[in-house]
Every structure is written in C-alpha cells, then in structure tokens.
Amino acid sequence: MQRDLLVKFAHALSDPTRTEIxxxxxxxxxxxxxxAESFGVxxxxxxxxxxxxxxxxxxxVIREGRRSRYELADKRLGPLLDNITGLMxxxxxxxxxKNR
Structure with missing residues (x-):
C-alpha cells in the first residue's frame, strides 16, 4: 500500500511540466x-x-462557472515539495x- 502511494507520487513528479505545475x-x-501561457505549453x-x-x-479542481481553478489538494504538499527539493x-x- 505505502509503496503504491509513493510510486504514484513519484510518477506525478516524473514529468517536468507536472512538477512545474x-x-x-x-x-x-x-x-x-x-x-499554459506561463509555461509556454x-x-x-x-x-x-x-x-x-x-x-x-x-x-x-474548483468549478467557477465555465472556468476551472486548480489548487493543491492538501496544504501540506507545498512544504513537502520544498523539503524534497532541499533534501535533494x-x-x-x-x-x-558530490562527485557522481
């Protein structure tokens, strides 16, 4: 179960555009x-x-009439991304x- 969750998370981060989002x-x-405009995609x-x-x-996703607004599903994701970056x-x- 935990392994599958980490694999799903890693897959989400495996694409540069998804990570940038x-x-x-x-x-x-x-x-x-x-x-799309901001990332040139x-x-x-x-x-x-x-x-x-x-x-x-x-x-x-939050529907606003004909528009859709996206936000992180949990506020803990922001600090988690910062911590992962710092760790790496x-x-x-x-x-x-490091010589690799």
Missing amino acids: LMHLRSRPGYPSEL PRQSISNHLAELRTSGLVD LTVGPLAAG
Missing part, C-alpha cells in the same frame, strides 16, 4: 489557460497534466561535494 500551485491556484497538454495530477490526488540539494547528485 505543482510548484506553481504551492503559492496560488491556477487556471489551465494561464498555466499548449493548453491541451496542460489539461492532460492536470488530469493526471487530479487522478493521483495531488490537485483539486543536500544528498542528491547536485549536492555540493
């Missing part, structure tokens, strides 16, 4: 068209990534003094 949503909600691609993030349970800067291949 999650990092953006740490600070504020986002709309597909604004995310086609809107359909953003919509597909948002659907994947929704399926994984990481983002929620300490122990990962880009860490100071």
Whole structure:
C-alpha cells in the first residue's frame, strides 16, 4: 500500500511540466489557460497534466462557472515539495561535494 502511494507520487513528479505545475500551485491556484501561457505549453497538454495530477490526488479542481481553478489538494504538499527539493540539494547528485 505505502509503496503504491509513493510510486504514484513519484510518477506525478516524473514529468517536468507536472512538477512545474505543482510548484506553481504551492503559492496560488491556477487556471489551465494561464498555466499554459506561463509555461509556454499548449493548453491541451496542460489539461492532460492536470488530469493526471487530479487522478493521483495531488490537485483539486474548483468549478467557477465555465472556468476551472486548480489548487493543491492538501496544504501540506507545498512544504513537502520544498523539503524534497532541499533534501535533494543536500544528498542528491547536485549536492555540493558530490562527485557522481
């Protein structure tokens, strides 16, 4: 069970655009068209990534009339992403003094 949850989370982070979406949503909600323009990615691609993030349970969609606003499903995700980044800067291949 725990393994499957971690695999699902890792899969969500495995795509640079999905990771960028999650990092953006740490600070504020986002709309597909604004995310697409901000990242220079086609809107359909953003919509597909948002659907994947929704399926994984990481983002929620809030309907606002004809628009859809996306936000992190849990406020703990923002600090978690920051902690993962900090950890990887300490122990990962880009860490100071690491020769990999």
